[in-house]
Amino acid sequence: xxxxxxxxxxxxxxxxxxxxxxxxxxxxxxxxxxxxxxxxxxxxxxxxxxxxxxxxxxxxxxxxxxxxxxxxxxxxxxxxxxxxxxxxxxxxxxxxxxxxxxxxxxxxxxxxxxxxxxxxxxxxxxxxxxxxxxxxxxxxxxxxxxxxxxxxxxxxxxxxxxxxxxxxxxxxxxxxxxxxxxxxxxxxxxxxxxxxxxxxxxxxxxxxxxxxxxxxxxxxxxxxxxxxxxxxxxxxxxxxxxxxxxxxxxxxxxxxxxxxxxxxxxxxxxxxxxxxxxxxxxxxxxxxxxxxxxxxxxxxxxxxxxxxxxxxxxxxxxxxxxxxxxxxxxxxxxxxxxxxxxxxxxxxxxxxxxxxxxxx
Numbered sequence: 001x002x003x004x005x006x007x008x009x010x011x012x013x014x015x016x017x018x019x020x021x022x023x024x025x026x027x028x029x030x031x032x033x034x035x036x037x038x039x040x041x042x043x044x045x046x047x048x049x050x051x052x053x054x055x056x057x058x059x060x061x062x063x064x065x066x067x068x069x070x071x072x073x074x075x076x077x078x079x080x081x082x083x084x085x086x087x088x089x090x091x092x093x094x095x096x097x098x099x100x101x102x103x104x105x106x107x108x109x110x111x112x113x114x115x116x117x118x119x120x121x122x123x124x125x126x127x128x129x130x131x132x133x134x135x136x137x138x139x140x141x142x143x144x145x146x147x148x149x150x151x152x153x154x155x156x157x158x159x160x161x162x163x164x165x166x167x168x169x170x171x172x173x174x175x176x177x178x179x180x181x182x183x184x185x186x187x188x189x190x191x192x193x194x195x196x197x198x199x200x201x202x203x204x205x206x207x208x209x210x211x212x213x214x215x216x217x218x219x220x221x222x223x224x225x226x227x228x229x230x231x232x233x234x235x236x237x238x239x240x241x242x243x244x245x246x247x248x249x250x251x252x253x254x255x256x257x258x259x260x261x262x263x264x265x266x267x268x269x270x271x272x273x274x275x276x277x278x279x280x281x282x283x284x285x286x287x288x289x290x291x292x293x294x295x296x297x298x299x300x301x302x303x304x305x306x307x308x309x310x311x312x313x314x315x316x317x318x319x320x321x322x323x324x325x326x327x328x329x330x331x332x333x334x335x336x337x338x339x340x341x342x343x344x345x346x347x348x349x350x351x352x353x354x355x356x357x358x359x360x
Contacts, residue, residue: 045135056107062290118134195279210310272286277326302315342355
């Protein structure tokens with residue numbers, strides 16, 4: 001065989017190798033497209049499951065004994081998502097589990113062959129893989145929190161045990177030490193205490209916890225020129241965005257502040273004037289979704305065994321709770337109902353604020 005013939009054969013072999021390599025490369029590229037699509041579907045499924053679990057668990061703050069409400073909310077929010085251009089389909093009986101004891105909701109988002117909606121493949125079909133099951137699960141829970149904003153400018157006594165039943169609150173051994181989060185409050189995050197009517201701002205000097213202390217506190221407002229009564233009044237009917245944590249200090253306000261109290265509370269009530277409290281039921285006739293009325297504010301608490309002295313001074317926050325602001329009397333006496341309220345962070349037993357978080 002001549003040299004020219006040998007070169008022709010080599011060119012033919014090279015073409016065969018190039019053709020085979022192209023087939024392999026194209027196959028790998030095709031499979032990579034399918035794998036990428038499946039990763040996208042998995043991420044979308046996880047988003048749906050996370051959203052459903054958080055929404056369902058969130059209902060347990062206001063309705064801690066109602067699994068039906070939690071299930072419906074979880075289904076609604078999860079189904080607002082799509083997996084590869086197809087709406088997520090939640091089967092409540094199989095895909096939503098509500099644990100009322102531990103205040104947890106678990107949601108599973110599925111596109112599976114057993115339901116006839118598995119994710120189809122494109123190029124993997126050459127390997128006889130026509131579809132792939134995609135599932136994702138998330139669990140969210142309601143837990144205690146110790147940080148909040150939108151505080152109202154009052155600080156009221158927390159509830160602590162009267163151990164020896166002498167009518168006087170007993171100081172706690174662990175009243176305040178760095179890192180201590182168990183303050184010993186006897187208020188509880190349960191229907192046993194929710195709805196309790198408390199005085200948030202004392203109106204009569206005879207009811208003051210110490211001379212001159214009627215429960216007002218001074219909460220600074222960022223980038224605001226307001227001071228004194230103006231700032232106090234604004235903090236009543238608006239949301240103060242400053243963050244306060246259990247263990248922080250707030251500053252007590254001088255005087256009874258009757259005028260600003262009446263004006264601020266009335267302005268707050270006017271934001272949702274039809275809302276009112278019904279014993280055994282809760283807030284009724286609000287113009288806002290459940291738990292969203294602006295008349296729910298967060299109020300810090302202090303240890304009643306260590307009330308503030310007269311005058312402006314630092315006051316240790318031992319707890320923060322939500323209150324539905326009911327009304328104000330002419331002398332500046334404000335009442336509210338203990339209600340669940342959202343916060344952030346975490347705390348030990350006794351925390352009254354709650355938060356919703358993913359646990360897995």
